[in-house]
Amino acid sequence: MLFYVFFVLLIIKEGVKTSEEWNSFEESTDQELEKLIKWHNEEKVDRSLVARVFRRYFLGRTNQDAKNQDKLVYLSLRHEFILERSSTPPFEVDGVNRVSEDFRFSRYLGMCFGRMVGHAVDLEVTVWSILAVCTTLFYFVVKASDYDEVTMAWIWCSIGYILILANMVFETYIRGIRMKLINIKGLERDAELKRSKGSKNIGNGSTQSTESSALLGENGFLPDWCGIDLEKEKSKKSFSKMITPLLFGETSPNLQQSMFIFHEHGTHFTKWMFQLTIFTTSLHVALFFKTYFPVIHGEYGEDNIEIVIAYILLSCLPVIILRANRISMVQVLVQIESVGDLRRPQIVQRVNLEEKTTSIVSAFIVLYKIQMLLNNLSMDNKVIEDVQSDKRAPSIAAVTNDKEIMDVYNLFDKERKGSIKVDFMKKMLLSFSKNTSDESEKLDQVFANLDTGSDGYVSQEEFISWYKLVMSTEMISDDSSQKRAEFLFKMFDEDDSGHITFGEFKTTIDKLDVGFTVDDIGSLVYELDENGDGQISEHEFVELIERYHIQ
Incomplete structure (x- = not known):
């Protein structure tokens, strides 16, 4: 279990780099987007998913084509996320709850990333059941080898390569789902519309669409998931159709959900696989160091040191490959489980609140600076x-x-x-x-x-x-955040009580008219109120300024 936690911590560390990468994608200009689309069209990026996954596993993330592809996929996912199409024809967008074009999609995915990794630590009953079955099968393998530890050591080494194959198959599967979620042609058309009309809005076109005509007009494009034949999907006698009722009862997937093996419960399946891949990798490493390496070393010793070295290299290579590419799989998992029907409204609300809080803190700083200028x-x-x-x-x-x-x-x-x-x-x-x-x-x-x-x-x-x-x-x-916060605190503290009440906080924020609702203000006060007295102290207010003010 220690190795399992260690691998999860490594993923969290890599997640910081991933968030930074997504943030850089978020800052892409229109010119950069046009170059990416041009690269996509000229290079005719039609390599099979299997080939892409293979190249990523064995050529690494430094491959420029892979980076360009990731960036273009990210921008296309963001484009569809903002449109928020209905999963049923005519695929209309949500005009009421639709997020703005300035929505920080990178921050949203970053929060979803943290949520997924957090759940990875808590193995579900289904995962333990699958592990129990695998353990039973492994027992019969050990018994068939007549409990020969040397033979089992080499079998255990080969299991590492089986894990690589399983990871590649699973990543190919989830990348296939992601490719159906993106809409590069629609992104390209929107870029052309934005350039020609000088508009900042995505999706300028007709307000109605059909299965063959997108929201952008008769010549527009829809993502691939819109073209799924749901009736044909329901009539399939596949493994998915047999196992789904056993696990979840009768389900009725919509177009987008039908891409998952277990339909609308597909995210459970991907989470199980995610936990299994991490656990099996950590188990492989743990038994290698604790059991099978000592067996090989004891069997061959110094007389056949080259065999021992070969065993170490062959056993460590799968771990290195899996470790180097684990973050790629997690990225794709986060993306496919955070868009469309699987978008998470609570996280969207949190990102919007952070954005508004950052804006309002910037406004506070402006007020402070103006006051200093007046003096x-x-x-x-x-x-x-x-x-x-x-x-x-x-x-x-x-x-x-x-x-x-x-x-x-x-x-x-x-x-x-x-x-x-x-x-x-x-x-x-x-x-x-x-x-x-x-x-x-x-x-x-x-x-x-x-x-x-x-x-x-x-x-x-x-x-x-x-x-x-x-x-x-x-x-x-040159003024410090502490000095600015102290000045602003006095501005909020109307009765000079040394604390800011909810009413005082709301009254001051309402003057700026930045769209804060009562719930938003309540959430912010709750977050800042460390001692739970329902008021904001000067220390807590200083933390607000330091946390959200972008220097």
Whole structure:
């Protein structure tokens, strides 16, 4: 069992690298996507799944074609995840619960990864039953060999290669499911639509579709799972159809679920296989070191040391190969068990809450910085003069891709008009102040210089230039998270009690109008409230700022 836990810990370690890789995929630009699609079309990536799995097992993850394929598959899965098609014709998308195009799919998969690995430690009864059957079979093999330990040692060595074959077969199976979930043609069409129309929305086209026409229009494309003949699937007299009723009773799979061996309970099957592959590998290593290596060493000793070395190499090679490719199998498992009908609403909600919390903490920091600037108007006016003279102002194209700056700007430009009304911005900022009369005069001075057109509006260019230059000043950037949090804590703590109540927290957040629901606020307060008193202490508030503020 110790080796089993060790292998699980190794997977967790590799999971960190996987999350980083998914995060890098998430940052892919439209140009990178176009290059990937072009590579896919020109190279005609039609190699069989068996060949792909074989290349990955024996050429490793450094193969560039494999990396390109993984990236393209990820982007296509993300595309379908955002569309969230129904699993029944006409495959309409969910217009109400659909996530935004900015949804952090990489973070979602990362959480699903942690969930799967967490469940791997807890072996299910079915897995123990399968292991018991295998143990019984192994007993008969031992008995047939007349309890010859040397023979059993070599048989045990060969079992490692059987494990490689079993892992390759299983990974080929789950990769086949994943290939049916993706829709590269649809992704390519959406990229073309986005480029031609300049739209940021996925799936611009007809709102109705059939089994032959996708949501993108008559010339659109659907993923392969939409073309499954469900009636034909139900009528099959296969192993799956025989074993499913025995394990789960009568089931009625939809189109997407029918790709799994056990239909809608297919995720149970994949989880069993995942646990079995890890356990059998760890068992193989444990018995090799504890039992069979001493047997071989005792049998051949120093007189035939070359045989001992050969045995060690032959026994360790399968472990190395399985260890190097285990993470690849886990990646695919996470992906096929986290999309479509198997998407996990609770994790989606958690990711959205994290995103909103990050945005609101960024807004808190902006409020802090503005307050510091109001206390140092001489410095502020000097920077504004530079903005007006365009000495240091960055181009609008250079900064509109900066998510943090645009999030701050959109905090004030709620209607996305491209300009901010000075009175609205002033009113919002004053709502957080306890000394409104004094700060009102200071804000008037700031906006008088910032509003170069004197029309009562601050343009996007004016705001971004001001924010980019002023907010990066040494006076502001050197402040610690502790200092910022202490200032903001006092802003939330309206009655100066030393604690922030749920009501105070909600009142302050509502002023920013960032879409936080009562449940969202309750979840956040519950997460921060370490001592369970229903209030947020200054220490807990500092943790909030440090956890969610992106430097």
